[in-house]
Amino acid sequence: MPDSFTPTARSRVRRHPERAHYDRATVYAILDAALLCHVGYVIDGRPYVTPTLFWRDGDRLYWHGSSASRMLRAQAAGIPVCLAVSHIDGLVLARSAFRHSLNYRAVMVFGTAAIVADAAEKERGFNAFVERLYPGRTARLRPILPQEVKATSLIGMAIDEASAKIRAGGPLDLEADYAADCWAGTVPVALRLGAPIPDERAPPRGDPAQELGPLGPGAALDRVLLALARRDG
């Protein structure tokens, strides 16, 4: 498998091509650091975008049944999908309105999504969703029941094409604007985890600090996702 995706007419980054990356390492790192993706598909010529949890296994992506499921069931060969992942990393304040920006890491993936029919592959997929975020957790849980496997569809897609786009760093102002009487710079933005809240319906057994690793107030989601990255690596 080549180290980089080959940009095509549909995957090439057109606006700000200097922010584009096509190597697998960059694309996969951005995908793996995300909880949520946005899946785009077409029904009767019209666009739909559904947010969903997802999971990567090599060059394949998986997610739960979405509103595309009905259509997918009718089209065993699969349907074209564009899957997007975005991380907001910072607000960029420039010295002119026009040059304000956002620091971000984004990936756009193209492929053909299809229902995973095999029950064993589905069960592996559902467990992988849990293990992705909570390594070791499925060993503490009862096995998935056959009726649970049947109740939800698993959708899989090979990554045919992909591109990443990254903006980082401070504002880029016009020379004439650097003396402007305003603050300029970046304000970092990140997803953070708060303190675990025990289930209110019934006090849970177990200790979140021991089972989930270092979460706690102010801890970065990065720690969870670093654990994940180690698993994938």
Add this chain to the structure above:
Amino acid sequence: MPDSFTPTARSRVRRHPERAHYDRATVYAILDAALLCHVGYVIDGRPYVTPTLFWRDGDRLYWHGSSASRMLRAQAAGIPVCLAVSHIDGLVLARSAFRHSLNYRAVMVFGTAAIVADAAEKERGFNAFVERLYPGRTARLRPILPQEVKATSLIGMAIDEASAKIRAGGPLDLEADYAADCWAGTVPVALRLGAPIPDERAPPRGDPAQELGPLGPGAALDRVLLALARRDG
């Protein structure tokens, strides 16, 4: 204008309909709390999803030129768009793999997007992008130059249909699973702002605390967005 959107075949929430909301207040609040949206559109029968900053004005949404721009320029009447916004609010850990979930607020909007051609409306739009996040800031900045207005396209869309979907609260386990030997509950997730980083190319004038309001380490993006909500209200 009615207080609620009327769900149709394309906007009705099918999976977990008990999580659906169609009232404008809920839909607008979720849109207004977001920095980024994912815009879905169709080119040659295939789906594309582009993340972009956006801004709401009444029942209209605006965003910068995207990779749909070329197509939009060729179709002055506009193109069908599905615009999605998602906030991750928490990880939900249940007592079985299958019942793990995510707390979130999401909105799906349908409409017809078109290029805004009028230069004055464009200039108002670009300033509104800045004011949305940094109230009062455009008064400190020089006016937008005519060549800046020309250089980027502004896309606008009336909200034809919309639906919101919200999951909140703890895990919902099977009765038989409540005695399971594992922790169960939720881990809150939120976007947080870090401490402002001054532009490294040239020390900026001005004071971020005074110009941006309460940001600082650990402050919630909510404060910025609350300021925004007050402006919109």
